Amino acid sequence: DGGITQSPKYLFRKEGQNVTLSCEQNLNHDAMYWYRQDPGQGLRLIYYSQIVNDFQKGDIAEGYSVSREKKESFPLTVTSAQKNPTAFYLCASSIFSRNEQFFGPGTRLTVL
Amino acid sequence: KQEVTQIPAALSVPEGENLVLNCSFTDSAIYNLQWFRQDPGKGLTSLLLIQSSQREQTSGRLNASLDKSSGRSTLYIAASQPGDSATYLCAVSTTDSWGKLQFGAGTQVVVTP
Numbered sequence: 001d002g003g004i005t006q007s008p009k010y011l012f013r014k015e016g017q018n019v020t021l022s023c024e025q026n027l028n029h030d031a032m033y034w035y036r037q038d039p040g041q042g043l044r045l046i047y048y049s050q051i052v053n054d055f056q057k058g059d060i061a062e063g064y065s066v067s068r069e070k071k072e073s074f075p076l077t078v079t080s081a082q083k084n085p086t087a088f089y090l091c092a093s094s095i096f097s098r099n100e101q102f103f104g105p106g107t108r109l110t111v112l
Numbered sequence: 113k114q115e116v117t118q119i120p121a122a123l124s125v126p127e128g129e130n131l132v133l134n135c136s137f138t139d140s141a142i143y144n145l146q147w148f149r150q151d152p153g154k155g156l157t158s159l160l161l162i163q164s165s166q167r168e169q170t171s172g173r174l175n176a177s178l179d180k181s182s183g184r185s186t187l188y189i190a191a192s193q194p195g196d197s198a199t200y201l202c203a204v205s206t207t208d209s210w211g212k213l214q215f216g217a218g219t220q221v222v223v224t225p
Contacts (some may be wrong), residue, residue, distance in 0.1 A: 006155075031211055042116070042201065042215035043156075050211060058212065090155055099144060099205055101213060103156040 003027065004104035006091050011109045013078065013085065021076045021107045023091035030096035032074035036060060037088040037106075046089075049074055050096060078109065086111045114139045114206050118216035126224050131189035133219050135202035140180045143205045146213065147176050147187050150199045159200075160187070164207075192223045 004025045013019045025032065031050045035043040045058030049068040063082025068074055074093075078085045088108050092101040115138045125131060135145070144163045148156040160176045162169045162185065168177045173190040189196055199220045203213040 004155075033211075033213075040217065042217045043203075043213075044215075045212055048211060088153075092156075094211070098161075099211055100146060100158060100161045101203075102158055103148075105155040106153075108153075 006104040006107050013111050016080045018079050021089055023074045024072055025093045029093035031094045033092040034076045035090045114214040116204055116214050116216040118219050122220040124222040129192055131192050133187040133200050135185040135216055137183045137204045139206050140183055141207045143207050145185050146203050148201045194223050194225050197223050
């Protein structure tokens with residue numbers, strides 16, 4: 001069953017804590033993306049990666065970090081430097097040439 | 113910078129009526145435009161992808177048109193059903209920022225039985 005999985009579904013973070021959100025895809029897609037969604041707003045791009053071991057900052061990268069060691073995986077770390085991390089985080093992937101993006105089910109992060 | 117606008121923000125229609133959802137963008141140098149559906153608390157489901165060279169794309173009851181010169185796309189959903197209730201988002205990628213989608217804020221649709 002091909003698709004994108006994100007875990008956990010819900011995540012709670014204490015002040016000053018780093019947390020890592022998982023994103024895995026078995027679609028053999030080259031590119032992967034992380035977005036943040038806040039209520040009433042469109043999605044905003046945090047980071048994206050077109051190939052393994054390479055990634056670029058999106059529009060709101062401050063306070064976040066990523067790695068792309070495997071084609072299938074693109075984890076996102078929300079660091080303590082991110083002052084307002086409570087949001088819904090969505091991971092996506094696409095075939096490099098077509099740029100049709102497919103999304104995972106999301107992780108809801110709440111700061112306690 | 114590309115800006116994407118979706119009006120109205122919310123829409124309620126009786127079952128059976130056709131839905132017309134609008135998306136406008138400021139930079140006509142687009143690579144493609146994608147329409148998505150999002151149910152509450154869920155991820156996005158891709159509905160239609162229109163390449164910049166296309167004028168429209170169809171899938172079942174859905175039809176999306178693209179007019180680059182006027183910076184507009186319209187999603188038509190024929191004979192709406194309560195199961196069509198969701199938020200619909202459009203997103204655009206431009207030729208100078210390939211891979212980066214710029215999203216509108218979405219139109220929340222309620223189809224009443």
